[in-house]
Amino acid sequence: MKKAGLLLLCGAFAFCACQKDPVPSKDTTLDGQSVDVSSISTSAQKLFVLNEGGMGSNNSTLDFLRFEDGKYITSAFKKMNPDIGAGLGDVGNDIAIHGNEAWIVVNNSGIVEVISAEDEVEIAAIAVPTPRNIAFDDTYAYVTSWAGAFVTYGADYSVADSKNVKGQVYRINLSTKKVEGSVEVGYQPEGIACYKGKLYVANSGGIASQLPPMYSYDNTVSIIDTQTFTVSQTVEVQVNLKNVYADGKGNIYVTTLGNYWDVHSGLYMLIAAAPSTVLHIADYVSVSAINGDTVYCIGTDSEYDWSGAAHVYEAWSVAHGVKKALSLTVSETTPYGLGVLDADTFFVGDAGDYFNPGTVSCYHKGTKLWSVTAGVCPGHFATY
């Protein structure tokens, strides 16, 4: 889901993110709604907001907040790439910054879209079947994929075993933007993070839970050695894994969605040096994000109350495995995405009814500063 701080995951890129381009980018002419950014002090140029859209509706859009003049610009990809008639595509599931590029994973389009983070102009569109989330090291982008049955990549897909619905991690060369192989992981892999030559992949089993013969969620993290590009270890965490964050200090955080019945969503931690020991940190995670070495979570203990009663959301953070409550009252209908600019500034995407355009709200020092209308299901944030 949120990879607001994905740029920080692999330490090397943390510093590129804040470079400013002296040449004004072409998107400066784009205009949008004005919001109050006077109290926000940041070295970032912009905050990207990826709106997922509805599956099959081809309405994923990319918005951004320009910190310089406080303009919130909607549908920037479409505006800056008018030649791409289909727009960004169907279900934008992840966004992460690498250098001066923004990599957008467009799930149901089967596209990893690489754009200039400066002006949103397309650099490359890379075909990857059912891509979900992305992480980087120095040479590759790694993309989790649900398309498990396909073990070879090329012009044609060949089927290893159509009954094997395990997923893959695809490897894309950062300079050539070409796919260079994939490796099989667990069922319906979601989040991915990179730390010191290892990839940590969260396997959800979201589809496997509905299908014979498993009828159960996956509960494992697949650890991939990037040198050999093979799975070196598989660690059991809890059912239905979602996001993975690496804090750069050897702590790997994993969020889970729970089984919607008796196992609640939660946050778990494993140590990169000894990954088989898994710590349960806390329950109830609806949305989460990492910033620096702190993971931020918003959740509710009434998450399995389907009666329609309003939920009360609590925000908390974890650094070095220690949970701390945040004084932040989240007044949103359906928190769907979380972006963290700094310890005081949060952006929460509210999906509303999931069907119509949602909102992005800015929380600063515990209070809500403003809300703007975004696209459908604003779920993913990245700062550049």
Place this chain on the structure above:
Amino acid sequence: MLFAVKNRPIIKPAEWVVIPWLPSAPQQVAEILSRFTGVQVKDYGGAGGLKTVNVRSLGSEHVGIFLDGIQIENAQNMQVDLGRFSTDMLGLVTLYNGQKTKRLQTAREYASGAAVYLETDNYTIFPDGGRVRLKGGSFATVNPSVTWKKELAPFFNLRVNGEFLSSNGKYKYPCFDTTLVRENGDILFLRLEAQLARSYHNGNWKLHVYSYGSERGFPGPVIRRAQGFPFSAERQADQDIFVQGAWTQDWTKRYATSVRFKYANSYTHYNTHPERNPMALPYDLHYRQQSGYLSLAQSLILAFPWTVDLATDLQYAGLNSDMGQFVTPRRLTFTGALASKLVWDRFRMAAYLVYMGAWDWFKTPSAGGWSDEDRYRDSWMPSLSFCYAPWSWLEISAFAKRTYRLPTFNDLYYSLMGNARLSPESAAQFGADINLSKRFEKWSGALRLSPYYNRVSNKIVAIPTSSQFRWTMLNIGVAEVTGLDVKAEAGYEGNLGVNAVLRYTYQRALDHSTPGSQTWGNQIPYIPLHSGSIGFTLRWEQWYLNWDTVLTGERWARSANTADYYLAPWSLSDASLSRQWKGLRASIHFRNIFNQHYQVVQGYPMPGFNWMLSLEYNW
């Protein structure tokens, strides 16, 4: 005289078509309905695409589709696919916006918001004999059908019908910056039906057996897709079987009964074929739905002109699937209707009260496995209607009714989405009709004006929960619909026959779900403010020419009526020409003559110009 009066409907149907009287080879049921005022047919394109009907913005779940008075049930989602019913066996297709109030109705008939009636052909269009028809044309469509009829004894008929269709469903459509061919929209089906019907001086009975098997692809929505990945490889195979029957008997001059029953079994195999489409979620699922239905309707003429009807229905439906966390729902529904009618020549009125109670049994996850749960839902549905015909050329009628539709199995129990606590969805309807009709020698003319107001509340809407992968269904939607249907018709019958029909529908269907939200007060999805059609038929000797233009005004695919979800107005013109030579009839039908590119449902492009040739021989 008495019999004729007592069986007269209180309110005339809004629209009807007598299939055997159609000058050219009949089209699909969905095409016939799409011409009717107030009807929106949701069409995903192609011969295999789902076609459902929505009347006066009530939502397709509120539209009962009845075959010979017995509701065609889909407990899973209440979406009846009109593509599965052929005009071959039908004599009459009727739309009732308000209330059908005939004698000896089933309780279900009283309980639906609007109703489409499909009636098998009781009009003897041919005595002993048969018909072979071969249709074919665009999309490599081959569609032969055979009907055979035998009079076993006087007023005792057997009718057998078989139809096969094969179509590759391929057509060109504009896909963003390029033009593509729609793939994986092919369909094969075989439908076999037989009906035994007997009538005698004080009663009749009918037995109908139906079997439909199909295999089709779903082409999927048109979206941005990486080159080399198909839009869809989804396939569905269906096997539907039903047996239904009715027995109506006049016991005395005052008392009559009708017994109806149905058993239906439908099997669906849905497979996304991930081995052919790397973008597919790997689903391979099987569903089987079984239902049984029994109805007793009684009618008693208490004293002229007062008739009382009592109808009691019992229906059972169950759904099995190999999908995970499947709750295997079962439902027993009791529907009872008490109706009272007063019928004079010029003034008729009816009032009824329906009680519907549904008992559901389902499995629910609990500690140590699954436990059984049950739930009971019920509702009362009243209705009042009257008709006044001061002169033969003028008829004024009005109705008010409240109906409820039960939550479907999908609403209640769909894994990761259903909410077993849902209440029935409610629709309050108020409508009036002014019918003017006049015949003058060879000329005839008619005008119908029907203003209406509908309020759908407790509308079942899917909304997300705190966990984005888990949705829930809630009774939160409200839609308020103010509309007007107009139909004007003029004709001349002589050596030359001319008939022209103009239809117009105004529907202001507003989302009034959440005050203060961005969607409050906006037009609900897919309902045009203005829509209509123009039809023109010309007959000269044995030649028939028919022209139809359907117009649909601007619409939005979301209640957020923004530019991103705007659907441009479109018009669609069809023409058909047919010629009769004794038993032989040839028709050619041109659809979308001006090759318009349009979408009824966003993301599902419809075919451009296409044609179908039909040859039939009756003996």
